[in-house]
Amino acid sequence: MANYYQPEIETASYEQIRAWQNERLVKQVQHVWDNVPYYRQKMEEKGVTPADIQGVDDLHKLPFLCKDDLREAYPYGLMGKPLADCVRIQSTSGTTGRRVVAFYTQHDIDLWEDCCARAIVAAGGTKEDVVHVSYGYGLFTGGPGLNGGSHKVGCLTLPMSSGNTDRQLQFMTDLGSTILCCTPSYAAYLAETIHERGLKDQIKLKAGIFGAEAWSEDMRHDIEDSLGIKAYDIYGLTETSGPGVAFECEEQTGMHINEDHFIAEIIDPDTGEVLPEGSKGELVFTAITKEAFPLLRYRTRDICVLTRKKCSCGRTHIKMSKPMGRSDDMLIIRGVNVFPSQIETVLLQQGYTANYQIIVDRVNNSDTFEVMVEMNPDMFSDSLAKIADAEKELVGALKSMLGIAAKVKLVAPKSITRSEGKAVRVIDKRKI
Amino acid sequence: MIHQISVFLENRSGQLAEITHLLAENGIDIRAISIAETSDYGLARMIVNDAPKASAVLLEAGVILSMTPVCAVEVPDAPGGLAAFLQLLAEAEVDVEYMYSLFTHRAGRAYMVVRVSDETALTAHDIKLVGMDELGLK
Known part of the structure; x- marks a missing residue:
């Protein structure tokens, strides 16, 4: 041909x-x-x-x-x-x-x-x-x-x-x-x-x-x-x-x-x-x-x-x-370049600690992108609505920094896995 | 007003058991507890007999918490007791953010822990607020 x-x-x-x-x-x-x-x-x-x-x-x-x-x-x-x-x-x-x-x-x-x-x-x-x-x-x-x-x-x-x-x-x-x-x-x-x-x-x-x-x-x-x-x-x-x-x-x-x-x-x-x-x-x-x-x-x-x-x-x-x-350490998620350091910047700006973990997977041929963020005392409140508002703001700030949406998951402090004292920032489960 | 301790609960089995165990070990009596949840995390609100001590113990263990002043209200332990109280709030245009009941052993009387949009409106409407001393809380 x-x-x-x-x-x-x-x-x-x-x-x-x-x-x-x-x-x-x-x-x-x-x-x-x-x-x-x-x-x-x-x-x-x-x-x-x-x-x-x-x-x-x-x-x-x-x-x-x-x-x-x-x-x-x-x-x-x-x-x-x-x-x-x-x-x-x-x-x-x-x-x-x-x-x-x-x-x-x-x-x-x-x-x-x-x-x-x-x-x-x-x-x-x-x-x-x-x-x-x-x-x-x-x-x-x-x-x-x-x-x-x-x-x-x-x-x-x-x-x-x-x-x-x-x-x-x-x-x-x-x-x-x-x-x-x-x-x-x-x-x-x-x-x-x-x-x-x-x-x-x-x-x-x-x-x-x-x-x-x-x-x-x-x-x-x-x-x-x-x-x-x-x-x-x-x-x-x-x-x-x-x-x-x-x-x-x-x-x-x-x-x-x-x-x-x-x-x-x-x-x-x-x-x-x-x-x-x-x-x-x-x-x-x-x-x-x-x-x-x-x-x-x-x-x-x-x-x-x-x-x-x-x-x-x-x-x-x-x-x-x-x-x-x-x-x-660059990740390509849904075609977009993502650096973990960008996520860190947003978290610090939004009043969270820089303790986070990115979990990327591919489900039905589409990338899933989740950021686990450790809750910190300053962001905590007795009102679920206030926590949800802060979470929404974080999701919005991540989206405007990265250009793609991430699912945010708030977790307990110190719950993000650390190996040899150093946090594992990225878990990429995609089998490509 | 009384002290309420709110605790962040990660969505993981055993979290609440760990927290209540910690309180038990330190001789803290939980007088009221209410759980609110989203699909990803939860929140436990508690009234304990010794809030400063409970808070110190939990913080020491790395638990995320906040102390909030909330109202404790006495209502008759009879049909319509709660309804009458809520009717008063409605008339005063005061919103309830959350509410749960508090355990005591006093016959004929029930106690509600309530967080409202405007606390001053409660006293203005002849609602009986109970204090820490009356409930035997520190």
């Missing part, structure tokens, strides 16, 4: 890909050196100059960037182009103190949309298709990314955004959506609702492109069986543009990384040492074509494995496994 969007790129020889990477990396390092003082200083501290980087083999000499750098340099410190040349920003779902703002030139957006278009075509998309985008639109990259990719392919694009399930299903049945783009948990929810309402015969879906959160093979099979579609994974992060950094083909054995735009490395998260192909470690990306937000050696904190094994789809770009975990 010759379903490529840019066949000459997607099936290029390894040597060709390498040649592009070498040439673009050298150019990009010079661009960053000339235009991003923050990174230039990091290079100088390491004693590296653009002359030291002759190609991909020299990549390991460059310093890493991590989320802390993005925070420190917020908002303009990592820009490679003047604001006047930028046309868009996107931002992470994270919130106060953790927000990442990425800038795009028109050229950056074109390349990003190309990446998304490759993912749509790999999922069987053609100009005859109706692409139903139920990722959030706005600052979140999911909606705009797939929307742009769908335009490039020439599909009829339904910019549904997230939520309002009634409307989603109405458009899906009335306009005959064929490709659904959303988070896997929302896909599972839609599938369930379609069955409950007996709409199965009225939907024309053939494929789904699901990303922005971790999902298991079991969940894939559930969604595929339930909707009668083929479900494709997609990967990306705001820091490197958004979805489409990597995408699945019909073989469904990992996601092809768009290597003409991104160089991927796997490192040991503790030592920073580059590991050989096939090793499990932290994924690091170098964006070699981005102009406005040209991150070099950005540590994603996602743990995965890379493989260049020949793929039956004919694509030659290296494949990454589904992320198997994180090398930091």
